[in-house]
Every structure is written in C-alpha cells, then in structure tokens.
Amino acid sequence: xxxxQNYINGEYSNPIQELWIDNYNPANGEVYSQIxxxxxxxxxxxxxxxxxxxxEWSNTTLExxxxxMLKISELIEANLDKLAEAESKDNGKPIWLAKAVDIPRASSxxxxxxxxxxxxxxxxxxxxxxxxxxxxxxxxxxxxxxxSPWNLPLYLFTWxxxxxIAAGNCVVAKPSEVTPMTAYLLGDICTQAGLPKGVLNIVHxxxxxxxxxxxxxxxxxAISFTGGTVTGAHIAKVAAPMFKKLSLExxxxxxxxxxADCDYDDMLTTTVRSSFANQGxxxxxxxxxxxxxxxxxxFKADFVERVKNLKVGHPSAADTKVGALVSKxxxxxVMSYIDIAKEEGGNVLCGGNKITVEGYENxxxxxxxxxxxxxxxxxxxxxxxFGPVVTIMPFKxxxxxxxxxxxxxxxxxxxxxxNNLKRTMRMSNQLHAGIVWVNTWLMRDLRTPFGGVKDSGxxxxxxxxxxxxxxxxxxxxxxx
Ligand code: TXE
Numbered sequence: 001x002x003x004x005q006n007y008i009n010g011e012y013s014n015p016i017q018e019l020w021i022d023n024y025n026p027a028n029g030e031v032y033s034q035i036x037x038x039x040x041x042x043x044x045x046x047x048x049x050x051x052x053x054x055x056e057w058s059n060t061t062l063e064x065x066x067x068x069m070l071k072i073s074e075l076i077e078a079n080l081d082k083l084a085e086a087e088s089k090d091n092g093k094p095i096w097l098a099k100a101v102d103i104p105r106a107s108s109x110x111x112x113x114x115x116x117x118x119x120x121x122x123x124x125x126x127x128x129x130x131x132x133x134x135x136x137x138x139x140x141x142x143x144x145x146x147x148s149p150w151n152l153p154l155y156l157f158t159w160x161x162x163x164x165i166a167a168g169n170c171v172v173a174k175p176s177e178v179t180p181m182t183a184y185l186l187g188d189i190c191t192q193a194g195l196p197k198g199v200l201n202i203v204h205x206x207x208x209x210x211x212x213x214x215x216x217x218x219x220x221x222a223i224s225f226t227g228g229t230v231t232g233a234h235i236a237k238v239a240a241p242m243f244k245k246l247s248l249e250x251x252x253x254x255x256x257x258x259x260a261d262c263d264y265d266d267m268l269t270t271t272v273r274s275s276f277a278n279q280g281x282x283x284x285x286x287x288x289x290x291x292x293x294x295x296x297x298x299f300k301a302d303f304v305e306r307v308k309n310l311k312v313g314h315p316s317a318a319d320t321k322v323g324a325l326v327s328k329x330x331x332x333x334v335m336s337y338i339d340i341a342k343e344e345g346g347n348v349l350c351g352g353n354k355i356t357v358e359g360y361e362n363x364x365x366x367x368x369x370x371x372x373x374x375x376x377x378x379x380x381x382x383x384x385x386f387g388p389v390v391t392i393m394p395f396k397x398x399x400x401x402x403x404x405x406x407x408x409x410x411x412x413x414x415x416x417x418x419n420n421l422k423r424t425m426r427m428s429n430q431l432h433a434g435i436v437w438v439n440t441w442l443m444r445d446l447r448t449p450f451g452g453v454k455d456s457g458x459x460x461x462x463x464x465x466x467x468x469x470x471x472x473x474x475x476x477x478x479x480x
C-alpha cells in the first residue's frame with residue numbers, strides 16, 4: 001500500500017491530524033493507496049509556506065522563473081511512462097491515452113506558460129494634452145488556490161498551476177481526492193527542477209474539508225476551479241463575501257451538430273472520439289448529437305456499428321479504447337441516467353450495460369451507450385451525465401437545431417459539421433458557447449481563451465487570459 005503525502009514547503013509530509021482516505025483503482029475496484037484528508041490546519045501550513053516564499057518568488061526574474069518551469073516540463077517528459085501508469089491506475093483511462101495526451105499536455109502547460117510569461121506585456125496610454133502618461137502594472141495576486149477534478153488529473157492541475165506561478169504567485173493546490181497520484185509525483189519533480197520551497201504547495205483531501213478550507217481562507221485571494229457546476233456555485237457563494245477573484249470552469253452538455261453537407265467519414269470518426277474519449281468524461285465531449293434529417297438513418301446505422309466495435313477493457317491493454325469509469329459512485333450515477341432515459345421513452349440503440357472484464361470483475365466498466373431521444377427536452381439531453389453515454393436525434397432546419405442546441409443551462413463548447421461557410425458564420429455567432437469547433441473537435445491551441453458561458457462557468461483560462469486572471473492590473477498615472 002502506497003501512502004500519498006502532502007507537499008508543503010518543498011517537502012513531503014503526513015497530514016497533521018493523521019486522517020486518511022482510501023484511494024481506489026477503478027480497473028479492479030481495489031484500494032491501493034491512502035491519501036491525506038487534510039484539514040484547515042494543513043491548509044494553513046501550506047498557506048504559511050506559500051506566504052514566506054512569495055516575496056522572493058514574485059521578485060524572481062522572468063527568465064529564471066521561465067527556466068525553472070522549462071525544467072519541470074522536461075522532467076515531466078522524462079517521467080512519461082511512470083506518470084502515465086500512475087494516471088491510468090488512478091483514473092481508469094487507457095494507458096496509451098495518458099501517454100499520448102494527458103502527460104504530454106501537462107508538460108506542454110509548463111512549457112507554454114514558461115514562454116508566455118516572457119511575452120506578456122501591459123499597456124500604456126498617453127493622456128494627450130494633459131502632460132501625463134498612464135501605464136498598467138500586472139502584479140501577482142499573492143497566494144492563490146487551484147482546485148482540480150479527476151477526469152484529466154495532471155493535465156488540468158498543471159493548467160492552473162503553471163500560469164499561476166509563471167505570473168509570480170505562490171500556490172496552495174488541491175487535486176481531486178479520486179485521482180491524487182500524479183499530483184503527488186509532481187512535488188518531487190518540482191523539487192528536482194529547483195522550484196523554490198513554498199512556491200507550490202499540494203494538499204490532498206476531500207472537497208468538503210480540504211477544498212472548503214482553501215476557498216474559505218481569507219488570505220488566499222483567488223481561486224481557479226474546475227469541476228462540477230454545483231460545487232462551482234458553492235465555491236462562488238463562499239468566496240463572494242471575501243471578494244475573491246474566481247475562475248470557474250464547470251460542466252458542459254455540448255451539442256455536436258451534423259449537417260448533410262459535411263465531410264462524412266471525417267465527421268463519423270471524430271464523432272466517435274468526441275462522444276467516448278476518456279470514457280466520455282471530458283467536459284468538452286459532444287454528448288448531444290443532432291443530425292440533419294436527410295442523413296439521420298444512415299448516420300445512426302454507421303455510428304452504432306462503430307460504437308459497438310469499441311473495445312472496452314483494462315486500461316493497460318493496448319487495444320482498449322474505453323477503460324474504466326473513475327469511481328463506483330460515478331458509474332452508478334451514469335447508469336442511473338440510462339434508466340432515466342428508458343423511463344422518458346428513450347431508445348437505447350447500443351450499450352447500456354455494465355461490463356465484466358475478465359480478471360477484473362470488480363472494475364467500473366460500462367458499455368458505450370447511444371440513446372435515441374424523443375425530444376431534446378428530456379433529462380438525458382439536458383443534464384450532464386459525464387460518461388460514455390450520448391443522445392442522438394434528427395433535425396430539419398438550421399433554426400430548429402440552433403434553438404435546441406442553445407436550450408440547455410450549459411454553454412461550454414459546440415461542434416459543427418458543415419462545409420457551408422455562411423452557415424458556419426451564422427451559427428458560430430449564435431451558439432451559446434465559449435468554444436465552437438467547426439469540422440474538428442478538441443483541437444487546442446494554448447494561446448486561445450478557454451471556458452464557458454451560462455452554467456459552464458465564469459472567466460477564461462489559456463494564453464494571456466490565464467496570466468490576466470493570475471495578476472492584478474494597477475494603473476499608474478504620471479504627470480510630467
Ligand atoms: O466533482 P467536484 P465531482 C462534473 C460531472 C460530474 C460532477 C460531479 O458532471 O459528474 O461534476 O463530479 C473539489 N470546496 N464534473 O463530484 O465535486 C473536489 O475535491 C472546494 C465536470 O467529482 O466538483 C475536486 O478536487 N472544493 C468537470 C474538485 O472540487 C471542492 C470535471 C472537483 O470535484 C468542494 C469533474 C468544496 N466544497 C466533474 N467540493 C469538468 N468541468 O471537467 C468538492 N471540491
């Protein structure tokens with residue numbers, strides 16, 4: 001049994017009150033490690049370490065910050081196999097996916113922000129006729145909190161930490177209690193890279209105890225959070241009276257809109273991926289598929305055939321396309337939606353059942369599931385399921401599909417398949433979403449703003465948006 005420890009002031013330590021939580025391997029349902037359930041005293045220790053590091057770190061040259069971050073990036077790459085194995089064991093995702101996407105992306109996050117900070121410029125405004133010049137200082141906030149979820153563990157953890165420290169802040173960070181392992185390993189990598197003690201502090205534990213203590217800490221002045229919408233709303237409530245800066249990246253129920261004039265094969269292949277990548281546990285997955293009536297029956301047949309052929313299996317098997325869901329409660333939540341769909345008159349075209357993988361009978365495996373829904377207003381079409389379950393239904397006109405696409409409380413991403421330029425422009429303008437992909441999905445350029453509208457959150461991450469979030473602008477006006 002491997003015990004995970006907090007990483008505070010550059011050192012690993014047990015939680016002060018010695019409270020521990022079991023950590024499960026979703027591929028076989030077994031407890032394989034224990035993690036701290038840190039309390040407010042642990043968070044206070046992390047805060048104190050961050051505070052004592054802040055003066056020096058915020059005055060460290062950009063070149064030096066950048067050099068250390070590039071070293072972290074290199075070390076993540078050098079530990080690719082070890083980190084990918086840990087991620088896969090913790091999360092249930094296929095190991096090839098962790099190796100090809102999650103861990104390389106964590107490395108890119110540090111590399112990207114190591115470079116971005118050296119290009120981050122602020123504005124100046126000459127007050128013509130008044131003999132004055134204004135310039136804007138972009139100062140680090142101080143101590144910031146980063147709280148991340150379980151679906152893309154190291155990828156999303158570093159997506160917050162990298163811009164935070166690049167901008168000169170010191171961080172108290174909490175990964176999800178469901179997938180703590182790669183965040184734990186990151187501590188050692190930061191030490192090896194020469195990150196000064198206290199710049200990054202990692203406390204493990206439950207949302208209601210550790211996470212709550214970070215959000216409620218009066219001197220942690222900004223919170224960057226990715227997770228569920230209900231949790232995001234709670235965090236906003238706790239943080240509001242303290243006027244904290246908040247970046248909330250929450251859930252999604254993203255439309256995947258397919259017009260008959262699209263490049264069909266490309267669309268079909270990508271739609272399988274956008275539906276079931278990472279077991280459908282990505283906030284950007286296209287979980288509501290709308291297909292133009294004239295190609296609906298053909299699409300339905302082709303899509304279901306492809307989905308039936310997706311191999312569900314142990315995350316370490318090379319041919320596994322769909323691994324295990326992250327946890328037992330999550331599997332149960334996702335399966336409950338399949339029952340709800342049936343009650344609502346949905347037609348399960350394929351999947352819908354728990355799978356037993358030989359040798360791993362207690363793992364959390366579910367067949368990729370496609371549900372044809374009678375109306376866009378049913379619960380499975382409105383609520384975030386966050387698993388390998390998608391809905392499909394036909395549409396007749398652009399106006400009709402636009403209305404259905406927008407008629408949900410979420411607004412994270414949208415995917416549009418068409419070769420009609422005017423329609424692309426019209427629809428991109430009108431879709432309620434922070435991101436619109438046209439003839440592609442999850443193509444990311446780290447310079448672009450990332451985030452959602454409506455219940456998908458507030459604020460944007462990515463590029464200079466993230467550096468703006470993690471700095472306070474100060475206007476200096478000099479009369480001469
Ligand atoms: O997320 P939580 P859960 C969605 C998805 C999923 C649902 C719930 O629909 O089924 O959310 O998942 C920490 N104060 N997404 O319950 O609880 C928690 O410890 C401070 C979408 O697992 O939001 C973890 O570190 N922190 C999503 C993080 O918040 C708190 C990814 C996220 O956990 C806290 C994951 C509190 N009171 C789930 N309570 C996405 N946007 O990609 C919990 N946390």
